[in-house]
Amino acid sequence: xxxFSRRKEQAVQGFVLKVVNNNCPELRALIEGPRxxxxxxxxxxxxxxxxxxKRTRVERAFTAVTKEFSSTGTAIVLDGxxxxxxxxxxxxxxxxxxxxxxxxKHLSPMGGGFFQLxxxxxxxxxxxxxxxxxxxxx
Numbered sequence: 084x085x086x087f088s089r090r091k092e093q094a095v096q097g098f099v100l101k102v103v104n105n106n107c108p109e110l111r112a113l114i115e116g117p118r119x120x121x122x123x124x125x126x127x128x129x130x131x132x133x134x135x136x137k138r139t140r141v142e143r144a145f146t147a148v149t150k151e152f153s154s155t156g157t158a159i160v161l162d163g164x165x166x167x168x169x170x171x172x173x174x175x176x177x178x179x180x181x182x183x184x185x186x187x188k189h190l191s192p193m194g195g196g197f198f199q200l201x202x203x204x205x206x207x208x209x210x211x212x213x214x215x216x217x218x219x220x221x
Contacts, residue, residue: 122151125206129159130173130180130221139171141215156188161198164190171208173219182208182216 127149133140147159157172171182185202192200210217 122153125149126149127174128221129157130214130219131159131167132171132173132182132219133167133170134171135182139213139215141218144219146221147200156201156203157185158199158201160193161200163196164192164198165200166190167200170202171213171216172202172204173216173221174221180216180219180221182210182213184208 085092121209129147129149130144131142131147145165147161150158150160159172167187169184171188172185173180173182175181183204185204187200188203189201191199191201208216
């Protein structure tokens with residue numbers, strides 16, 4: 084292998100390490116201080132159904148992907164800023180769509196037009212209590 088190829092690889096490795104080190108949740112937690120609950124990086128498709136007041140806005144439902152989870156919350160990645168105070172989050176589980184009521188906690192830009200929306204999950208939502216959710220499929 085020519086010596087110049089090795090330098091190119093080292094430059095690539097140096098850049099990748101900088102990206103990882105500056106975006107790794109475990110390292111960021113050391114800087115920001117201890118959190119009450121640990122986060123786990125996990126990417127899943129989630130159905131987001133906004134809730135306004137006591138009204139479920141099924142017509143405004145959209146899909147997104149999760150970025151991370153804790154035992155009480157999740158962060159999702161959005162392709163633009165969506166100001167949502169409360170939502171039902173739908174997850175596929177064992178062939179069903181399971182919903183949880185969640186309260187938005189923060190909306191943060193990630194760059195490139197993407198945003199991270201953090202939710203605190205509050206309670207399970209049962210289909211009998213919200214029949215309008217049965218129309219939703221993803």
